[in-house]
Amino acid sequence: MKKLFDGVYLLEGQVGRRPLYLPLFRGDYGALLLDTGCAEHVDKLILPGFTELDISPADLRFVINTHPDTDHVGGNGGVKTWAPHALLGCGDADREAIDDPEVLFRSRYDAYRPFGVFYSEEIAANMRRDLGKAQPVDLTFRGGERIRLSADWDLEVLYLPGHSKGHLGLLDRRHRTLFGGDAIQGSVYLDVSGKPALCPTYLYPETYLQTCQLIEHLDLDYYVSCHWPIKKAREIPEFCQETRAFVERAGILLRDSGITDLRKACLELGPRLGQWPDPVHLELAYALAGHLGLQ
């Protein structure tokens, strides 16, 4: 675990070969956990972190999901079992998927089956395992809400759509830091050894670019995400620029190729968009479906 500031910690784990960072806030009024990892991270990462900080079930007041993906919501059921009175929140537009792992799987991971892009049975089974058991959401946010953690400290909920329809971030003005989840993704997700592991997985290019612009214009000292190293000062607009450049390049390559078949677009443009392993090219379905207007 890394201490970022007084009362702000980062639980540091791994999802497969990629890093996973879960922010944990502790104020006078209780604690807030941002994202819950995959189902396995409850026992492997989250509960050991709570023990280290001496956080009891009664201390945990809020659990907020940035967006509906295995590595962000899979521990919801496990954390709520441990702390039944903690309120589970997410973006309003993501609630149905987070309420029910089967809805999430169908609407997000299996959405491109009609276009010939879908996961093998083995990978799908692993994703269902990582999603954990169903855990209904207690409250939803649309951005602009403030969550008070101490008399003189609150977090502002920001609406950062693009990777999902309701993606959220938390703005900590006291520490001039945005905790942005996977809201912007640069040009690649790297693994723990620094090798390309996954392509960007935004779904809605236009809103994703707006989110990128919003983040770039916040007056921040730090940008803390769930899979990328912490960005400081000038690195923040650089990361925004890298994010924007990828979206623009993907759009231009797709347009110039004239390809309208999603599977073909992934396989042909994948090698030109990044150095990730070959099977990852099909993960471009999320982004390229957006560019093709299939979402």
Ligand SMILES: [Zn+2]
């Ligand atoms: Zn993620």
